[in-house]
Amino acid sequence: MRQIVEERTGSPTRQPSYAEPHHPGLRVATHVTVLHEGDPARRIMEVVEGAVMLTKLLPDGRRQVVELLGPGDVFGLAHDDAYACSAETLTPATIATHERSALERDPVLASRLLRRFEAQLCVMHSHALVLGRMSALERVAFFLLRLMPEGMVGGTLHLSMTRQEIADFLGLTLETVSRAFSELKRRGFVALQRADEVRIQDRGSMRRLAGAL
Amino acid sequence: MRQIVEERTGSPTRQPSYAEPHHPGLRVATHVTVLHEGDPARRIMEVVEGAVMLTKLLPDGRRQVVELLGPGDVFGLAHDDAYACSAETLTPATIATHERSALERDPVLASRLLRRFEAQLCVMHSHALVLGRMSALERVAFFLLRLMPEGMVGGTLHLSMTRQEIADFLGLTLETVSRAFSELKRRGFVALQRADEVRIQDRGSMRRLAGAL
DNA sequence: CGTGACCTTGACGTCGATCAATATTTGTGG
DNA sequence: CCACAAATATTGATCGACGTCAAGGTCACG
Structure with missing residues (x-):
């Protein structure tokens, strides 16, 4: 059953996590699907603590875990304004989320994400070598x-x-x-x-x- | 034989390409290896025109083409200050290069690269599905x-x-x-x-x- | 027209997928 | 705490897709 982060956290009017000083994220249990491939991509997310896997499905049900994420890693990427992957926790996790528009406004955030994207892209390159x-x-x-x-x-x-x-x-x-x-x-x-x-x-x-x- | 971009272009003191208004890049012929996996990663590059492939090698010579790039795509990513992939042109190409430090100074550049990294990361995710x-x-x-x-x-x-x-x-x-x-x-x-x-x-x-x- | 690079096709072998049976671990209620 | 059920892991037997090896075929270029 679909179970998204927002359903598991208190107030829906909660402030974006980056505004919070010390525990800047949502707590999520193990084996929770945080977001779904194909859903409208509203927010961009960051693993604060714990482990998350990103998966993609083929129409016939074949599945690929495309990326394993740990603290600092970013997910919730969009292709045509839809999430390109589903994301599921592997352990209890803390996840920070950001409005996509925050990327324009907040150069510190943008700079951190840029470095992280570079690292993740390199990891994906190695993974292609592994898979191929x-x-x-x-x-x-x-x-x-x-x-x-x-x-x-x-x-x-x-x-x-x-x-x-x-x-x-x-x-x-x-x-x-x-x-x-x-x-x-x-x-x-x-x-x-x-x-x-x-x-x-x-x-x-x-x-x-x-x-x- | 090793043949890098800098060897093929005139003055080594040439200004970084983003300073040039209309042809902001180096012209490179087909089948030129623009940079080599493992070399010290000094610059970050952008395909302006043409096609480039990124490759990785295993010690025994098995090769994987990890990414195919077209206009706008970024390469020259570093892992531990070394290029993670070799890059070779598939067609005659124009390539813009940036000092890595420019990412800090130039938020417009950083923002463009951020968007591009996101797109390339999504493409790599699909590619993992294909390969796996x-x-x-x-x-x-x-x-x-x-x-x-x-x-x-x-x-x-x-x-x-x-x-x-x-x-x-x-x-x-x-x-x-x-x-x-x-x-x-x-x-x-x-x-x-x-x-x-x-x-x-x-x-x-x-x-x-x-x-x- | 000849040479070398690239491509196609065939025969055969192999690695990993599939199918299946059993073992182990985990979770649940008595 | 134990008994049972369900999930997960291991191992074996067989099969098939793709790799390997090999023999032409096609095309570009000097």
Whole structure:
């Protein structure tokens, strides 16, 4: 069922979030669809905290997770005044929203969004390389490296995505993703405490598989 | 061999192009690599006229054409102060370049780039759907529709890309692209006067194949 | 007219999709 | 806390779309 941010928050006359000093956003629970592909694009949004995925659908129901967003990332982009993607939370999240017209008025906001768009565009470029040219095993290795920020070596990564969601992100099926996890485990590159708790054991081999990054 | 824009243009002390009123850019011939993945990212660039493709390479030589650019599109994006993609002209082109610092100084420029980044990000989102979830035939249909702007029905489209370049864009091999063209021709959806001259005969069927757009 | 780049087509192999059965985890009510 | 149901994950068997390898064919250019 459709469930949009505005329905989950108190007063509809609430001020735009950027006016608020310390918690400049709406709190949203896990697995909430924040906006829908095709809906009229009124606002532009920013992840303050948590994780959000953007998805697109084909008429026959095939789905692609086109982007994974974390704090600072921007979404709610428009093509012909309609949202180009749906957005769904992967974790509880805080989301800030801005009137599109604020982009003209507020050069500080515009400048932040510009930098962020540049970063996201670069990430999309790498993702095109992943989707267009990498094998299943390489894709999964790349995915895990991207989620495991350089610093946290030895730490355990909690995946807040199901195998199906990972598959839809990597252009695979859930079975293939599962087999790739098993294969990485078999090779000793990663360890899985549970299906959604991953530890990278051999970062070097993973990087070689993923082709740098 | 490496051949960058600055080598092909007269004075190295030339003023930034946005200062020039009417031909605000550098002229570049076909098949010139304007910038190289990994090089220090000094400038940000804009296609004024012509077509440019952005490519990324894997260490073993696999290539992905990550984006096709036309007039107005922006490239030369940086990740860690290095260009994230190589850029090569597909046709003779005019290219404007800006100091990265100009983004701070010039809000008009920043605003234009912001709008353009948004559009390009949307295009990348569709492309992820294409690469992740579409069959070879669907990808080629989608590709042709994107190059044939709604208006020019009945017109003949000149592809300025080889089968290999199209394949690298669509995440296929050149043979598969060639077979897809043949299949579209066999079905009567397109006509090929020459390998690089396409006419779309049945736009409806093409759209159904490509899943809207 | 010959050479090289590009394209087409065919035969065959392979990686990942599909179909299916089982295992594991999560959530719910007694 | 346990029993059961539902969701999610794993693994195996088979199939098919696309990749690979190979042999011409077409076109532009000197």
